[in-house]
Amino acid sequence: MSKAIYISPIDGKPGKPGQVYYPLSLRTIPKPSPQGGELLVKLTAASLNHRDLFLRQHLYPGVTFDVPLLADGVGFVVGAGPNVPNPESWHGKRVILNPGVGWKDSPDGPEEATGYRIMGGTKVYDKGTLQEYIAIEYSEVEEAPEHLNDAEAAALPLTGLTSWRALITKAGDRNSGSGAAVLITGIGGGVALMALRFAVARGAYVFVTSSSQEKIQKAIELGATGGVNYKEEGWEKKLLGLLPAEKKNFDAIIDGAGGDSVEKSVKLLKAGGVLSIYGMTVSPKMPFTMAAVLKNIDIRGSTMGSRKEFKEMVEFVKAKKIFPVVSRVLQTDLDDLAAIDGLFEDMKQGTQFGKLVIEFSKSTGSKL
Structure with missing residues (x-):
């Protein structure tokens, strides 16, 4: 099984945009089984973006209560689907996740008719990083820069x-x-x-x-x-x-x-x-x-970026040994909703200088 954090409706129904603040809810869900070209990643840290606060206020398009929150995450590979090439080469590898899909390499914008779809809390993409395990296509991850710890690596994807x-x-x-x-x-x-x-x-x-x-x-x-x-x-x-x-x-x-x-x-x-x-x-x-x-x-x-730009950005970070600026790291289990709520409160107050990160596991590596 896998723990995951979602937002929940109040009194069983959605609220009015800007007049609601959806509570966090912890759910235990089946651990995903990687299919096709998917990797199974045990996530160790995830970071907040303003869109996550907007989702709780119903101020972001496509709000749903059925997809885990957050778009930024890091973890290590613990499984692979049958179509992943050289699956043994992935075992224990620490990876960061491309925060969105639908945009391959066009300099102009997303190629797919559905547009760019970001992870976390919306109907348009069924994945989020505020959970213990995630199954994701091997083509949508990059090896995490070695000079970054888990909190720093989790802070990189979307803002980077x-x-x-x-x-x-x-x-x-x-x-x-x-x-x-x-x-x-x-x-x-x-x-x-x-x-x-x-x-x-x-x-x-x-x-x-x-x-x-x-x-x-x-x-x-x-x-x-x-x-x-x-x-x-x-x-x-x-x-x-x-x-x-x-x-x-x-x-x-x-x-x-x-x-x-x-x-x-x-x-x-x-x-x-x-x-x-x-x-x-x-x-x-x-x-x-x-x-x-x-x-x-x-x-x-300018908004977000393509898969090609994501790869270029990560390679630049590796080459130049760049560190994302992290304002606060909350080290806790996903059960501690009150503490995680406190991190959201930092963002509401605008007191942070840099990223707000939840570290809920340690990168220890694992065999497939």
Whole structure:
């Protein structure tokens, strides 16, 4: 048998979006048996993303009470289906899971008509990582980077993939590589911090914004060149003043806020610079101004990423020995719903700097 955590309806029925907070529930389910090309993975750690909080508030599409929560996970292989090539080579291997399916390698977006489907808590994909065992296609895992412990490996998949596409694919080598000036807004969240890690490793000058001086200082300790408090009057001018002498403007902005980002980008970006937007936490709409048109600002939406980009991201993490930023690790059994609820509370309060991880087992390896 396998323990798994789901969300449950209140009084047996769904609530109204934004007016409900679904409780967590622990269930004991049959341990999956790997079929076809599937691997059986004993999961050891999983991490939270904002989508998991939105699911509990019924603010995410396709909410269901019949799929375990969470999309990020790490574990070791303990079984293989009959169609897995060289099954013995997999035994005991520590792997991280591609957090979604439906997108193979197109640079434009998901190839499948159903679109990109993310693990955890929705009707569109019947798998989630907040459980002891999971059966998943061998083509949907990557060997976990050896330099990462389980908590760090579990923190990598979704935010790593999202930031990789926003920074590398969308902003491009010229605007995010060696010598480029990159601004990352709202530092502290998982995606922003991974974008910081990647940009620093690529040799860019990286700057950040936050309403917290403490978070700005932490970002500088992680390799950022500098940062400003976006609540200060005239912060844009102050930020431009921090640029190295050879730079007059930023090459790219990696933004998860939305709101007035286009208006701000006109002041901050070079002509033809890139505003790469992976989220809109401030507002679901943003105006596209004529000033941005006249400056040839290139605005690119970015979400998640392909299987190809996931592999590229993991290989880069391995090569550069990059560590995801982990805010807190909860070491507990899946039975402890109160403690796991506390991790969700951290996310609700927005107090974290980095990822929130549940470590519920140890990687010990096992024979098939």
